[in-house]
Structure formats: C-alpha cells, structure tokens
Amino acid sequence: MAEKTYKWVGTRQPRPDGADKVTGRARFGADFDMPGQLVGKVLRSPHAHANIRSIDTSKAEALPGVKAVMTSADMPDMPDEMAPAGEVMVNLRDVTRNVMAREKALYDGHAVAAVAATTEAIARQALALIEVDYEVLPHVIDVDQAVAEGAPILHENLRTKNVDGAEDTLTNVAARIQFTKGDMDSGWSQADVVIEHAFTTKPVHQGYIEPHAAVASTTEDGQVQLWCSTQGQFNVRGYCAKLLGMETSQIRVTPSEIGGGFGGKTVVYGEPLAIKLSQKAGKPVKIVMTREEVFRGSGPTAAGAMDVKLGATKDGRIVAADLNIRMQAGAFPGAPVGPACMCSFACYDIDNINVVGFDVVSNRPKVAAYRAPGSPVAAWGVESAINMLAEKLGMDQLELRIKNAAREGTKTHYGPTFKDIGMAATLDAAKNSPHYQTPLKPGQGRGVAVGFWFNIGMDSSAACHVGEDGTVTLISGSPDIGGSRASLALMAAEELGVDYQKIRPIVADTASIGFNFLTGGSRVTFATGMAVVQAVREAIDELRARAAKLWEVDVEAVIWEDGCAKPAGSNVGDFEPLSLAEIAVNAGKTGGPINGHAQLNAQGAGPGFGAQIYDVSVDQDTGHVTVDRCTVVQDVGTAIHPDYVEGQLQGGVVQGIGWALNEEYIYNDKGQLENTGFLDYRMPVASDLPMIEPIIVEVPNPNHPYGVRGVGEVPIVPPMAAIGNAIAGATGIRMTDLPMSPPKLSAAIDAARVSEAADD
Amino acid sequence: MAKVILTRWLARQFTAGQIEHQVPGLTIRALARELEYRYPGIIKHLEDGVAVAIDGEIYQNAFLEKVEPNSEVAFMPPIEGG
Amino acid sequence: MAKNHVTTTINGEPVEFLCETHETMLDVLRNDLGLTGSKEGCGSGDCGACSVMVDGRLACACLMLGAEAEGRSIETIEGMAAGEELHPLQKNFVKEAALQCGICTPGVLVAAKALLERNPDPTETEVRYWLAGNLCRCTGYDKIIRAVMDTAAEMRAN
Numbered sequence A: 001m002a003e004k005t006y007k008w009v010g011t012r013q014p015r016p017d018g019a020d021k022v023t024g025r026a027r028f029g030a031d032f033d034m035p036g037q038l039v040g041k042v043l044r045s046p047h048a049h050a051n052i053r054s055i056d057t058s059k060a061e062a063l064p065g066v067k068a069v070m071t072s073a074d075m076p077d078m079p080d081e082m083a084p085a086g087e088v089m090v091n092l093r094d095v096t097r098n099v100m101a102r103e104k105a106l107y108d109g110h111a112v113a114a115v116a117a118t119t120e121a122i123a124r125q126a127l128a129l130i131e132v133d134y135e136v137l138p139h140v141i142d143v144d145q146a147v148a149e150g151a152p153i154l155h156e157n158l159r160t161k162n163v164d165g166a167e168d169t170l171t172n173v174a175a176r177i178q179f180t181k182g183d184m185d186s187g188w189s190q191a192d193v194v195i196e197h198a199f200t201t202k203p204v205h206q207g208y209i210e211p212h213a214a215v216a217s218t219t220e221d222g223q224v225q226l227w228c229s230t231q232g233q234f235n236v237r238g239y240c241a242k243l244l245g246m247e248t249s250q251i252r253v254t255p256s257e258i259g260g261g262f263g264g265k266t267v268v269y270g271e272p273l274a275i276k277l278s279q280k281a282g283k284p285v286k287i288v289m290t291r292e293e294v295f296r297g298s299g300p301t302a303a304g305a306m307d308v309k310l311g312a313t314k315d316g317r318i319v320a321a322d323l324n325i326r327m328q329a330g331a332f333p334g335a336p337v338g339p340a341c342m343c344s345f346a347c348y349d350i351d352n353i354n355v356v357g358f359d360v361v362s363n364r365p366k367v368a369a370y371r372a373p374g375s376p377v378a379a380w381g382v383e384s385a386i387n388m389l390a391e392k393l394g395m396d397q398l399e400l401r402i403k404n405a406a407r408e409g410t411k412t413h414y415g416p417t418f419k420d421i422g423m424a425a426t427l428d429a430a431k432n433s434p435h436y437q438t439p440l441k442p443g444q445g446r447g448v449a450v451g452f453w454f455n456i457g458m459d460s461s462a463a464c465h466v467g468e469d470g471t472v473t474l475i476s477g478s479p480d481i482g483g484s485r486a487s488l489a490l491m492a493a494e495e496l497g498v499d500y501q502k503i504r505p506i507v508a509d510t511a512s513i514g515f516n517f518l519t520g521g522s523r524v525t526f527a528t529g530m531a532v533v534q535a536v537r538e539a540i541d542e543l544r545a546r547a548a549k550l551w552e553v554d555v556e557a558v559i560w561e562d563g564c565a566k567p568a569g570s571n572v573g574d575f576e577p578l579s580l581a582e583i584a585v586n587a588g589k590t591g592g593p594i595n596g597h598a599q600l601n602a603q604g605a606g607p608g609f610g611a612q613i614y615d616v617s618v619d620q621d622t623g624h625v626t627v628d629r630c631t632v633v634q635d636v637g638t639a640i641h642p643d644y645v646e647g648q649l650q651g652g653v654v655q656g657i658g659w660a661l662n663e664e665y666i667y668n669d670k671g672q673l674e675n676t677g678f679l680d681y682r683m684p685v686a687s688d689l690p691m692i693e694p695i696i697v698e699v700p701n702p703n704h705p706y707g708v709r710g711v712g713e714v715p716i717v718p719p720m721a722a723i724g725n726a727i728a729g730a731t732g733i734r735m736t737d738l739p740m741s742p743p744k745l746s747a748a749i750d751a752a753r754v755s756e757a758a759d760d
Numbered sequence B: 001m002a003k004v005i006l007t008r009w010l011a012r013q014f015t016a017g018q019i020e021h022q023v024p025g026l027t028i029r030a031l032a033r034e035l036e037y038r039y040p041g042i043i044k045h046l047e048d049g050v051a052v053a054i055d056g057e058i059y060q061n062a063f064l065e066k067v068e069p070n071s072e073v074a075f076m077p078p079i080e081g082g
Numbered sequence C: 001m002a003k004n005h006v007t008t009t010i011n012g013e014p015v016e017f018l019c020e021t022h023e024t025m026l027d028v029l030r031n032d033l034g035l036t037g038s039k040e041g042c043g044s045g046d047c048g049a050c051s052v053m054v055d056g057r058l059a060c061a062c063l064m065l066g067a068e069a070e071g072r073s074i075e076t077i078e079g080m081a082a083g084e085e086l087h088p089l090q091k092n093f094v095k096e097a098a099l100q101c102g103i104c105t106p107g108v109l110v111a112a113k114a115l116l117e118r119n120p121d122p123t124e125t126e127v128r129y130w131l132a133g134n135l136c137r138c139t140g141y142d143k144i145i146r147a148v149m150d151t152a153a154e155m156r157a158n
Ligand code: FES
Pocket: C039, C040, C041, C042, C043, C044, C045, C046, C047, C048, C049, C050, C051, C060, C061, C062, C063
C-alpha cells in the first residue's frame, strides 16, 4: 500500500489535557464535590458465601448524622434474562445482586448495605451498627474445584447453557462453548510430535491507581446528576436507569477525568447506590472506594485452568490443536470465555482445531474486563505449549511461529476468514529487530510469544463546532484514558487543514452529545475517530457552502484544501482562498452557526497482532526473575499519535510482566482475600523494569479513514507466556502456573536440582 | 448466495449440526430471514447478542449491513473488551 | 472533641486550618483546603500519588496527620509551576507523553523534583529506584524515566 503522507496524523503533539494534568488541576472522580454532600459508605460481607437471613439497620438509622441507609430492598429485583443496558447485554438479576447482595453474600467484600452520613467517621460508625444475620455456607474459590462433584453451589437457578440435558442439574458451570475446524482425528494422525500440558493462571486486578468514585445529586422531581470516573458514561446511565427503574433521560452522567480503567471501569458499583442514597437523603452523596474495597469489591480479570494439546509434523507444521479451558467468572456468570476460545489459536493457520470453554462461577468478586479480556489467559497456555513444541522439534521459537502464522486467507476456528492482517509483518519485524539479532549474555534466557485481539467498533457520536474566530471545539463522548483527545484532535486537524492547537477536544456528558459506547476494546481512536472525521467533514461541507454563498457560485465549485475554501478550477472565477477564520467570522450573515455532527455504528475494526521478545535472568537461589530486555512489536494499523501508541504498548507490557511474575489474589481458608493493598498485591514498580522497546508495525486498516486498527488490548496478551518461555530458556524449567513468583520458581529450581542429583 | 457459518451451538439446536449454509440475500437481515424460513426459531439468535464477520471483518449490531453475493458471513459471540 | 488549630505554610503561603486529630494531611489538603492535586491511590503509603514535600523532604501525605503540619513548610503539586511558567519537569512530562491517565502524575512530579534537587545528574537506575515508591499502572514507567532524565540534562545545561 502506498505510503500516505499526513501533516498532523502521526506527529507527536502535546496533549490537550496536559497542562491540567501536570499541575494537579485536572479533576478526577474523587476531586468532585457538591455543596452539602454526604459521605456514602458501603458495608461489605466478611464471608465468602453466606445466606443473609436478615439485616437490621435501625441502630444505624438512629445514629445522629446518618441521613440514609439502604439495602437491596431499596432496589427493584430484576428478571433472570439477558437485557441491554447501555448497549451491553447483561443479566440484570445478576447485576443488581452484584451491586448489592440479596438473599446471599457470594464473596468476601460483597456489598450488603450502604449508608450516607454527614461525615466519614459517622458513616463508618453507622456501618458498624448494621446487624446482618448471616448463615455461613461452604465456599469454593478455585475454578476446577468449583466444577468438581459436590462443590458448594452458588446459584440454585443456574443451569449450564448450551448443554443438552442440563436442565435438572445444579451446577457452577454457567455455559459451555465450543469451536471446531477440520477433523481432529485426521490432524492427530498426521502429527509426528505431540505436546500436551496443563496450565493455570490467577485472577489479577486491573490495578488502576484511582479508586472508583461517584457523586450523585438528585432532585424531588426525579432528575439525577451523577459525576463519576468511568470508561463509559452512557453505560453507567443505562445500568443505573435499569437498576433503579428510571428513564435514561432523567439521568445525566458526567465523566470525570479517569485515573486508569483498563476494563475495570466499564461496570457499576457505587454509582447506583450513591443515587439511591441521595434520593433517600435528599442531598448529594459521594461514594469513594478505599483501595481495600477496590480489591475486595471490584472485578479482577478472570483466571483460567486449561489443557493444551498440539500436534506437528517433523518439519514444524502444526496440524492439530486442542484447548480445553475453564474460566472463573467470579460470583456471577460472565467470564470472557468466548474471546479466550476465539483468540486462542487465532495467530496460527492450523487445519484442525478443537476448543472447548467453560464459564464457571465461584466465591470471588465478579470479574470485569481487563485489556483483551480472555485472550491473555488462553495465550499463557497456547504460547507456552508452542515453545514446548519448538523445543521438541529442535526449531527456533520464532521460526516455528513464522512457519505457522495466520495470513490473508487463513480460516479461523471461530468462523471468519482473515483478510489483510499484520501477523506475518509483525513476526518479520520481531525477527529483524535489534533485540532478536543480539546474542544472549551468559545465564540469560530468551522468550517469544504472540497475541491477538479483534479490536471493536460499535456506536459513537461526535460533533464539531466552529467558533466565530475559526477555532474548533470537538465534542465526543468517549472518556479519555490514555491520550485519545489528542488522537481525535489530530485527525480533525488533518481533515480541516488547520493547526492542531486550534482544535479543542472535550469529553461530553450524556446530555451533551449522542450515545457513545464505552472506552474499551481498543475502539476509541477507531470508532469515535471515524465519527469525528465524519462530523468534521460535515462541517467542511457547510464551510464550502458558505464560501459558495459569498462567491455566489455552486457549492460543487468550491473545494476545501489546506484549511481554506478554494475555487475548484479556474473557470469558477477568480477568488482568493477563504480561510476557516474568514468564513467563520461571517457565519451569521451566511446562514448561522457552522457545525458538523455524526453518529455511527463503526464497523470493520481491523484485527490486531503483536509479538514480544524478553530476555530474562533468573537468580538461582531466590527464584527472582529480572527482565533485562523487552521488545514489543505490534501492528496498529496507523499510529495517529505515536507517543501514546508506544505508551499503550509499554503500559500493557508492564501489566503483563506483573501478571507473569507477581500479581495474584491470595485467599485464606475462610475464602477471605488476604492481600488487599498495594504492599501485598505487588504491581511492578520502576526499579523492577528495563526500558520497553516498542516497534510499531503499520498495516493500515482499509475500513478507517486513517487506517486505525486499535492498540490497547494486544500488548497484555503475550507477556506471561513469553516470560515463561524465557525462564525455560534460562533455567530449563517450564513453569505452568502463574505467577512465576520467587517462592514458586525457587521451589521448582530446587526440585530440578534434587532430581538431577538423583539422576547422577 | 452467501456462505453463512453458524456457531456449533446454533447448528446443534437448529440445523442438525450443519454449520455451513448457502443462503441468498443481500443484507444480514435477509440472510437471517431466509435461515428463519428454513429453521424456525433461529432468527432471534441471529439478531441479538451476536457479532457477525462479513468476509473476515467483524460487525456488531449490523442487521442492515450489505453482503456481497459470494460473501462469507460468520456468526460469532459478541466482543466487548477492556 | 475539639479540633486542632494548625498554623503552617503551604506552597509558600501562610495557612491556618482546623482539623480532627485523626485526619491525615492528605484529607486536610483535599477536603479542607481544596488542594485536590495530591491524589489518594491507597491511603497506606504504597502508591506515592499523595507525595508532598515537608520541610524539604519527600513524604506521603496519607501517612502524615494534619496536626503534624504545625510550623512546617509543605509543598504540593499546586506550587510547582511558577505562575504561568511550568517547571521544566512539568513541561517535559507533557512534551514527552510521560503520562497517560495522569492520576499518578502529581505524585511522580513532586518526587522527581525532589530527586533532581538532591541529585542533578542521576543515572537511569537511580531514577528508577527513587521513583520506586510511585506506582504508575498506565505507562510502564518508560516515558516517565526518560522525561526525568531529559529534564535533568536540560536543567544542568541551563
Ligand atoms: S495515597 Fe498516599 S501513598 Fe498511596
């Protein structure tokens, strides 16, 4: 494809919210206050699994300073069916129970009641006065234990979806899903070499530094204003309306600046509670989670247990692949098992594939999305097994991947056939990278892994308002997590042909712009970007029409070029170009304000592929792993703002390093979470890491005006397996359970020493 | 005729296991209606809570999307993301 | 319970406030004085989002009581820019995209400034260890470290 040259797209401009964010002026969720607001606090279950016999709130209500107390009885129950809320299909019966427990508490940290009081101290005191009569039940945390015979059952009404004859069986398995391609028997019969292994991961938290925060203000006539930190103000509106039996138009949600989300802020927790408390108290209510509440009460990602089997011919052609994956959804169904199954072998061109997945509930917080939900879990097993296959075949780990890479025309096991994709280009870039070309130092190991994410489109609206001085306000409804305002403004500047600094992008509330699906799935620069481009083009058409009026010519005779209206040809007449500012200043005389609007359901998101390379050293005594070097290669379509593309890659990689080496939820025998703070839930810090070298591959997506695919999801897919592969390279030890933390790795090293000694 | 690919579950429920189908129609809706004619009850599973890949590109809520005469149309679980 | 009357200096200005004994300095800054630039990521000294300077030493405002500010000099992110003029670190953080969501940024900037005041020529490793108390979940630290190093070089040159 011919290189397009752009003036603004692809340049590294300062972000529009930069000055606000380096001076402390930017207002995040907890920075917003309303006059006279009350402090809302949530009482959480100390039990992993318990019937709630009764809740007595009378003492709390009697405490001076307490203005409202609520339980699930204050919210209508919901039918057990899938229904749309803010365009996400959810089971509202489950959502309302996750927001506040009804007949049962299903995990340590599950909300059971909430209060609003004049001060935080009084609110805490009030929580202590609420009497909950629990009947503690046996609990189950681990996913394989949850599916085992005789496991404690979380939901009496749950039946396994998609399985015939499951109507009468109590179960923790919410759904079974299967994808197949080709013929497995014929695949295995062609295989000279077979690898079969089991792998497990732990749930990990998205780890955003900003806890969830919401302020609700309600009026007697039923209006609601809500300010909160969210990835999707329209989704919050949809959820709250359903859960509280309101109309969406009554609820106006204003998103604050958001201090990280990564998928974890796509659902609601305190938001509907703050609204309900505010309605009961007649005053604004602010609920801010503590860090402990974030860990105990908000959703981590799903963990999985899986068996992977691969077969290949002697020359390294993979002919059969089988995956059986059980994913834990937390207390309510909805693990991202579909995407896990679909992504699992998407990087490869394999003729015979069988993938079976299970969505399993257990007594943990309900999972929420986390970057490429499901894909990293499957990749941990599959990409580890690919390296085991390479070892057995005596092939280079990258060569084996190149040989089997998905290409244009590869039919995936979940149905579609790939068109122009960047998998091969990504692997080539990895192979030719300075990193891969550099020999290892003694004692180091090198690991490679690849990853896939679909990227998504969905609904976006945008508006472009031309001011009287020719500067532009760009309005979208997609919360800006990692610099998307800058990307949107760059595309608008490119279209308009004006200076990037003349464009001011804002993120609007739910009443000020049309519906926007949430920020997630790597969709904003793609989908909202498309809406922005369309809105700007509509404004340009209007600008041309105004110039045509001024020149008294047909609009077709006016073109837009370099930020000016120009005659389309010399036969139109001899007119000096009219700049945006010149047209804008006369807007009133030529027909009024000049704006453009667009709304669309963006289709044709381009699949994203990535490859990563890690060099690690392992301390043989402590089992401590140091990442010495890391390169992340990814096809992003077009990098609109390369700095923020690199930032997404680097950030995703480091979250993956944490997932690989340290992060996990630790439960005691009562099913209570033990590591509820950053000290014990150890995320990577600066001194743990090297620089992360990004290599951006650009295979433009033909369905986007600037070729955008999406960036943010793929980078977290390969790290766990790639690091496991590097550890295997350095030590000869294959780790199969995450995280590969020092105690586990040193135990494995010791065990290997013992068996070596026994062999001598 | 478009080549329609159903999920295994839909195939089991409605088409006696047949995953691939040749279906006439120029939009997703037309394909869905034709399938409904052949397999009564299937349409509600093709309308809500699914994504569809037309020639390898994923479309969500794409009922009116155009389909070329020899397109490959694969129904699949919906995708959200982080 | 009577509140404590505290007289202190914040960003060079004399300030008086009343606080409960149990109130942290972070609560005082954010809730009583409207200085919400310091963030609460954990409330337990583990994330560094609340970093401030107390008499020239880097501290977590969430681990300090409001009453402890008596007679001291506190500097917060709000005092970092000199009027209209951003501090070189602030400028370079924007220029080099050393922030994504920006929630960690105030704390990182306060900590980085403290580093450059005591060590104008830090190595990459020194920067990484100095900032090890400031969690950032978005950036992978790469661009933060580069921006600090570049600012150090720039400030040495000027
Ligand atoms: S809020 Fe003070 S260190 Fe986290």
